[in-house]
Amino acid sequence: MIVNMFGDASEEQINHIVARIKECGYQAHVIRGEERTVIGIVGKSDRHRSELEALSSAPGVEEIVKISHPFKLAARSCRPEGTVLDLGKGVTIGGREVVVAAGPCAVESAEQIADIAAKVAKAGAKLLRGGAFKPRSSPYSFQGLGEEGLKLMRDAADKNGLLVVSEVMDPSQIEIMMPYVDVMQVGARNMQNYHLLRGLGEIDKPVLLKRGMSATIEELLLSAEYIMSGGNYKVILCERGIRTFETYLRNTMDIAAIPVIKSLSHLPVVADPSHGTGRRDKVAPMARAAVAAGADGLIIEVHPDPERALSDGVQSLYPDQFTQLMKEIRLIAQAVDREIA
């Protein structure tokens, strides 16, 4: 950290800061410039970090500038070659292959999920996505089929050689979900639900962690750190659109977050153009853009009859559109020296 003093800070104020830094177990390097003094803080102790931060409102201090990132296990420097995760059934993510998960927003019935599983598998998806527990911003909306939905999804996936990814909303659901899913998904609204993150840190199963809709990239990596600090290093990050002033689409997809995260972290990164755009006709261009920018995978909503879907119908692809999209991203993957099996 660097303490940036005001131009008119007094000697006494500077000395006070230096003394406090030492009191906290760090060294202080004072650099006196022509316009102002800055004080570099050196040392590894993390114990008194919050006290150091509190100095930012001490007299004479304009601001504290943080230099090092607060995440460690998730940092690229921790595994410079990148992480390749084995998801099961021979599917790996983070390597050469671009992996696609597809399926409905919510599991609605045995017929619906069986139908769509067969179709997305045929088109080249490797995972079946679908919600059994649904986070809905209105208490009056459809809330999901629960465990019954998980069973239906597991069956449909197994019959088509697919893996299962589904959202967990609360620590109490982890145990119920374990037998049915291959990848636990954490939704955007729960990215900073620390109880849930801690719970997922204690299991041995990959976690797909979605970026909160107003979370910075650093905060996303800190949430990954929560899971990893518990011992579960199998984390996949997901860009799914952020909230900005532009409201033509439901979210603004931060495609640049993909290469940024690849620089900052060794973890695989996927993109969700369905939630990222919220409109069916914009899913394909953004899926292509994500792969072109280096995404390790995609997660796409597909529904056999979107107009009658119980949720997210507006952004779900028709099965034919998904098949067409897979053709397009296969070409894009080749252009960036990746592949879709």
Add this chain to the structure above:
Amino acid sequence: MIVNMFGDASEEQINHIVARIKECGYQAHVIRGEERTVIGIVGKSDRHRSELEALSSAPGVEEIVKISHPFKLAARSCRPEGTVLDLGKGVTIGGREVVVAAGPCAVESAEQIADIAAKVAKAGAKLLRGGAFKPRSSPYSFQGLGEEGLKLMRDAADKNGLLVVSEVMDPSQIEIMMPYVDVMQVGARNMQNYHLLRGLGEIDKPVLLKRGMSATIEELLLSAEYIMSGGNYKVILCERGIRTFETYLRNTMDIAAIPVIKSLSHLPVVADPSHGTGRRDKVAPMARAAVAAGADGLIIEVHPDPERALSDGVQSLYPDQFTQLMKEIRLIAQAVDREIA
């Protein structure tokens, strides 16, 4: 809802939409303008609402415009005269009085909380705030004293005639907290933690619900609706700053949200200028602004030794500053025909 068709939508497309609206149990009113056709949807059934929304990507449709708000119990029309909540010990919120909660970010020790409780009570606070369970974006930061912290806070409050408000982070903590706190606080990061909201809907205790850092006012009211739809109508809303491009302060306090919420809802609204600004020297002007704009209360961080606080020291007031602030907002309260006892 209104369906806004593209200018070049065909008769067939218009007819399809009309048919789907009827299929869902609603009436369709077609208005043919010179440039385009719009279709009004009339009816009360909420059953097929998501299917109606899915029409927004049907051929020929430009967008679906929602007309009515999705919250009902929280709406002003539900109780036009406004809600006045009895918090206990003769303290009410939502009426003429402006109620102030004050205390440290986190309970750190018996001495700390006893010291600060005496000081804030003397200055005129009616509630003692303080965290026992702390949500921290880094897994390596101080996480709170847990139940021991609750006990210390209860003792300190009782000795000074104060009520207790403290944050609940997970449904599993509700039972532990019930004997110790008078108001359950839901933090900004948990505003859409629906399991937690449902849990709080089943208890009989006031809930202070903080606005998520990128939540719209409508989403805040929908989260209140989650709690109320469970039977607990004792909800207090809290503006605590939103995330914008302006980063000089930690958040941008949306002071206008206060009168907007007062128009849309009957629930009391308080402001948190400590988190809203993140800097000690900006807390007082924003506290004054909030009261001037019509806030029913304030929640303020005060610490006996902010430079040594284990968290949020940078934004905590010194006790003397809090006493001064209380004097200032008493005058502001009078100017807007309110009072601070």
Add this chain to the structure above:
Amino acid sequence: MIVNMFGDASEEQINHIVARIKECGYQAHVIRGEERTVIGIVGKSDRHRSELEALSSAPGVEEIVKISHPFKLAARSCRPEGTVLDLGKGVTIGGREVVVAAGPCAVESAEQIADIAAKVAKAGAKLLRGGAFKPRSSPYSFQGLGEEGLKLMRDAADKNGLLVVSEVMDPSQIEIMMPYVDVMQVGARNMQNYHLLRGLGEIDKPVLLKRGMSATIEELLLSAEYIMSGGNYKVILCERGIRTFETYLRNTMDIAAIPVIKSLSHLPVVADPSHGTGRRDKVAPMARAAVAAGADGLIIEVHPDPERALSDGVQSLYPDQFTQLMKEIRLIAQAVDREIA
């Protein structure tokens, strides 16, 4: 427009709105729902539009919802097949080819611009970009070479078969620039400088209009409308990143704006990944993403010695990196059935 009345609006209030609508020369369609009344406004007259908008704060009115877009000449419906612009020297934009403009942020010297022009031409660029008049947020920064810079750029372009695109900042510069440039660029900060837009509406030369850093897509199209309403239909739109809460990169590139604009408008759309990211190592992935999402062109900063550039060195590619980037986007262009000659 649709007038959305409050649920408790009185008959008198509804009648007042209907009367005002008729007074303004429009027809009113009243739809009475179970929860509220909405009033559709039909008619083509634009004369009293602002008076209609003012109704949104009349008693009993919750909001006015605008249905039709305020841009007309820029709308897709005006030319459904899309616009293909001839820029000169056989270069067209908006058709099958993806057109690339490249060069330094600012023209600094004859050697610099000659050097870079030869290199970008060889790599496949069709336009030379470079600033002679520079908008700088600090009055103490380098402000450009002025007309001398334009001459140097014209010479360098002509020797390498390139077209010239350069920024115009004020109506007074239009005449000076006309002989030197093939495309007039309007910078993000001037997107709503209406005097400048009107001036450009009166010339017969293509205009590259950059999106303001907090402009909605609709506002961008309205600014295009300003130019087109003056008679100059040769407008190219440019996505260059918007301002959001995410500050790791200088801007958040709104890649989805590319397909959205293609739906709403017939005008060609290009992307500027240099300003969109502000970091050299993120330019290539975002250039690829833009082409994958359907961009008609790119504008890229390249400098012979970025570390010594007088401006924007941090985001300028080295010439070798640009040559490599051209190879990559050629492959992406093919994958989306486009080409780079």
Add this chain to the structure above:
Amino acid sequence: MIVNMFGDASEEQINHIVARIKECGYQAHVIRGEERTVIGIVGKSDRHRSELEALSSAPGVEEIVKISHPFKLAARSCRPEGTVLDLGKGVTIGGREVVVAAGPCAVESAEQIADIAAKVAKAGAKLLRGGAFKPRSSPYSFQGLGEEGLKLMRDAADKNGLLVVSEVMDPSQIEIMMPYVDVMQVGARNMQNYHLLRGLGEIDKPVLLKRGMSATIEELLLSAEYIMSGGNYKVILCERGIRTFETYLRNTMDIAAIPVIKSLSHLPVVADPSHGTGRRDKVAPMARAAVAAGADGLIIEVHPDPERALSDGVQSLYPDQFTQLMKEIRLIAQAVDREIA
């Protein structure tokens, strides 16, 4: 500036940065921490600042952190006691008095402006506001009466002892406006129109500079610096709402910007709650909040018949509402030890 090196930066990379810093005429202070090396740059030369900034993408560099603010004349340190500007007719701003400007969005007719001038003067306004040149986002909207409007406004103001503030949109209008107005207003869309700012730097008349809708506070102060660096130190800053994800109101008023600007700069600060909210019924609470937070003045839209206003009717107060508002803010001003004469 501080250069923050990556943890794995090589000695060679560090040495390269140190050499470049010296080459640019600055001193380099290398601080080697346990996790990474940071390099402080000391020196006053501004010549090579952009080259230093370009180092942020040199190999081994994670980022460049700017320490000092780029504005100087506008900085508080330049005049620690604050600036009190004499506007004429005995009105000063920046001192004890809170100064109010009021009037219609646009001058529409002699009757309209005479009527409203008399009413706002009687209620206590000191300046008459009104537009003669209107920036409109649509080319099809009412564009103002031009010089005729200025004459009407001057007459109306003089008859009522008021000063005149009106918006200048282009350098070419400065000369026309000089005889009619007492304060030149720069609108939010022109905050970074550098030609206009330079033009205003050369006159001897106060300038009211509105914050751009997505401008940071630092950028606002840099725009003030543009004017001041030309020799005109008479600048008044204006907070008028920023663009955020919250769209219930037209803008999000950044009330905290008022005390922040007062800390960073010596210039007077006013607030515009009419544009800041865009809704008549929210103007009063936000006007009160601005004064409570320390604003030196307000600028308010008032119209004799808002429902028939040619622009901004939705946010214009009725004259009676303005009179009531003046009573309220007089009380608030007293509560913060200020006054409204």
